[in-house]
Amino acid sequence: MNRLTLKYGGGRYEAVNPIDVYDNWYSKANYNELVKRLGEYEDLEEQGKLLKLPCAVGDTVWCVHMYSGGGRVPNWGKIYEAKFSVGMHEDFGKTVFLSKSAAEAALKEMSG
Numbered sequence: 001m002n003r004l005t006l007k008y009g010g011g012r013y014e015a016v017n018p019i020d021v022y023d024n025w026y027s028k029a030n031y032n033e034l035v036k037r038l039g040e041y042e043d044l045e046e047q048g049k050l051l052k053l054p055c056a057v058g059d060t061v062w063c064v065h066m067y068s069g070g071g072r073v074p075n076w077g078k079i080y081e082a083k084f085s086v087g088m089h090e091d092f093g094k095t096v097f098l099s100k101s102a103a104e105a106a107l108k109e110m111s112g
Helices: 025-046 086-091 100-111
Strands: 005-008 012-015 060-067 076-083
Touching (some): 060 086, 076 100
Antiparallel strands (some): 060 076
């Protein structure tokens, strides 16, 4: 994604495509703060430190856990409810789901 800000030394940012702001002291200060904060978010995104999570931390999600039957019995799994944490983001859509029905469908597919 292309940056919307340019970064200069000393933590100063400028908009790539500046927009006109109503010329008074307050609006200029607000605009500068807005551009600075956007630039900081863009820096974090470029450094891989900004995650876009599929839901809020603490939201209810449904997880699928598969158990191996060890060859003697078929593999089986279960679905359990949990609170979403940042560490789950890589498993989202694989074993972590926003709805119980999506988890049930995944379990059915995993069970073969």
